Amino acid sequence: MGRLSSSIEYDFRAARERQQEYIKMYRLQKRLGHMNPELEIEFMALIDEIEIEIAEAHQPVNARMTTASNSDHSVTPIGNIINLIVPQWDFESKEEVQ
Numbered sequence: 001m002g003r004l005s006s007s008i009e010y011d012f013r014a015a016r017e018r019q020q021e022y023i024k025m026y027r028l029q030k031r032l033g034h035m036n037p038e039l040e041i042e043f044m045a046l047i048d049e050i051e052i053e054i055a056e057a058h059q060p061v062n063a064r065m066t067t068a069s070n071s072d073h074s075v076t077p078i079g080n081i082i083n084l085i086v087p088q089w090d091f092e093s094k095e096e097v098q
Contacts (some may be wrong), residue, residue: 017052051065 026043029035 010054012054012057015024015050015054015057019047019054040069 022043026035026040026047029039029043
């Protein structure tokens with residue numbers, strides 16, 4: 001659906017109604033047994049997309065642009081950090097068992 005421009009007022013009621021319609025269709029298809037994994041993923045993506053759209057519309061216009069405009073701070077990419085957790089079990093050695 002994309003970003004919203006500052007000149008357009010967002011219709012929250014229409015968005016919630018669309019979301020509720022998708023939820024009703026999803027539940028109906030599930031109840032009738034016509035739901036396959038691809039259709040379920042599509043419904044969930046549509047519902048999530050509307051939710052993200054609503055969240056973006058709630059943000060002020062200035063807050064949407066802060067990540068793109070604040071380039072005066074230095075960000076150092078760290079990369080992937082992997083911490084292994086190895087349990088310390090007390091195993092008896094083979095010599096002690098025999």
